[in-house]
Amino acid sequence: MFFIFGHGFARLGAADRARDLAREASAWIDTEDPVHGFLFAAYQARLEQAIAGDPPETPLPAEIAVRLNQAERFVRFKIDRLREASKVLEPQERLSPFEGFVRQQSDPRGEEFASMRGMATSRRWPRRWPR
Secondary structure, eight states: OHHHHHHHHHHTTOHHHHHHHHHHHHHHOOTTSHHHHHHHHHHHHHHHHHHTTOOTTOOOOHHHHHHHHTSOHHHHHHHHHHHHHOTTTOSSOOOOHHHHHHTTOSSTTOHHHHTTTTOOSGGGSOTTSOO
16 A cells, blocks of 8 residues: 555655655565565556656566566466556556466466566567567
8 A cells, every 4th residue: 555655646746755655665565575575666666657757657667577577477476466456557558367377378468478578678589579
């Protein structure tokens, strides 16, 4: 809840209040846990993007995306379940974590995205993919 309200305050221009709520959240969240640690970093990034005035659909920073893509399958499923429900984390993307998990896909968007897991930049994409 801290980050949800913090994101709202950030969108309204109350950066100090938003950052106070993020600091408060850090006292309650075990960032050593892979799920909680990722979600903490993702919400923190969204909060900073909101403070900076970036549009909601701005992608998460590359280092966070790489961290997500390198997550173990069940950890990824747990993260994706929250991403599926959160308009803060995923304002546009529509995920299907159950389908991906049951089909043992490594990416809930489908296998065509799986080969891009762990890539930080598009420079490493094969030439057959349009940029």
